Amino acid sequence: MNKIKLSKLWDSLHSSYWFVPTLMATIAIALAFAMLNLDRAGTSGSRENLGWIYTGGADGARTLLSTVAGSMITVAGTAFSIVLVALSLASSQFGPRLLRNFMQDTGNQVVLGTFIATFIYCLLILRTIRGEEYNAFVPQISVTVGVVLAIASIGVLIYFIHHASISIQLWHVIGEVGSDLDRTIDHLFPEKIGHGMRGHKQRWVEEIPTNFDQEASPILATSSGYIQAIDDERLMKIAKSHDLLLRVKNRPGKFVVEGCELVMVWPGERVNRKLTKQIDDAFILGKQRTEQQDVEFCVNQLVEVALRAISPGINDPFTAIRCIDQLSAALCRLAEKDFPSPYRYDEDNNLRVIASTVTFAELTDDAFNQIRHYGSSDAAVTMRLLEAIALIATRTSNKKDRAALLRHAQKIERGSREGITEECDRQDVEERYLEAIKALDQR
Known part of the structure; x- marks a missing residue:
């Protein structure tokens, strides 16, 4: 095992x-x-x-x-x-x-x-x-x-x-979820920017064969469920031993239906029943998501607590702010991490696996989109979101990551103009927005 x-x-x-x-x-x-x-x-x-x-x-x-x-x-x-x-x-x-x-x-x-x-x-x-x-x-x-x-x-x-x-108690629950999120981040993204030792040079997408889509054969899911984990090492060994190129269609956390494509194998004529079983065994499916290889799951847990807190039936912005604080700490941690390339090479520097990986922009979407949408009428929540973006900007050096943060800051500011009726509150939000823009520009 x-x-x-x-x-x-x-x-x-x-x-x-x-x-x-x-x-x-x-x-x-x-x-x-x-x-x-x-x-x-x-x-x-x-x-x-x-x-x-x-x-x-x-x-x-x-x-x-x-x-x-x-x-x-x-x-x-x-x-x-x-x-x-x-x-x-x-x-x-x-x-x-x-x-x-x-x-x-x-x-x-x-x-x-x-x-x-x-x-x-x-x-x-x-x-x-x-x-x-x-x-x-x-x-x-x-x-x-x-x-x-x-x-x-x-x-x-x-x-x-x-x-x-x-x-x-609420502070304990949120703190425990935040600790789980930090551990998952450190496990899935162990290398920091500027400190990682790359075993192989990252190649360009042109290395993918031009006839990949025409000659690749799919490996189908044998059951429905959430992808809880993928054995990357096993897939690499299979690809190397059979001289294959594998493209993984979904990442951990995604739901697949029986009969849907899990992996595309090139060249397709080498696919047989034994190879299909070996690749299927590299995927662990279950009825629920876990944090084992799914960093988005922990993010969604904090977002769910925040959404329940700002719902009209509860109306507890302080809890939502606590969740935003934990999310901002996690995104600061992620901003300093080196996200692995989707292109995976063997020891001979041959492209073997093309993985489906999560990006910093997708994680910021998971963290901010729903809270921004449902909290647009709450000045305190809106201001804390902008303060979080300004804080994350101080840790972000990647141009694409800063662009993702800028996009969210602009959405938050536009939503506040429509959702917040008090002029003084709108001015406070505008100040936080300008501070976030300044932090992004300075970085």
């Missing part, structure tokens, strides 16, 4: 509420058997020297473990109910896109796993306790470990109450 599929598998496990609790329950089962073996192997004299070991009888041990087990399953049910309430609140207030972030919360998963693991451990120890009417056996070390787990569970419960109250 290659690293792309392993990364996808880990992402699926990390986004589930069953993996960590199941893993912790398995550890609890192993711990229970290990402690019981230790009790059976130890001598009573050696235990009496340890003052912290449980020294009660069978009835006391049963009562203690029964109480711990009953309370743990009750607390686990309560914690699960609180998590469901948080998910419902996130879906209604922040948007369904952010449910994935709550599902990936490792803290909640560990909390549920701790309660379930303690419950299972106590049950397994409880079944082995025998009174004097039978062959008496009280696993004193095992019972002591159960008490320790109960005390640890109390600490986890206190953490959960604090964590649950923090995780649904």
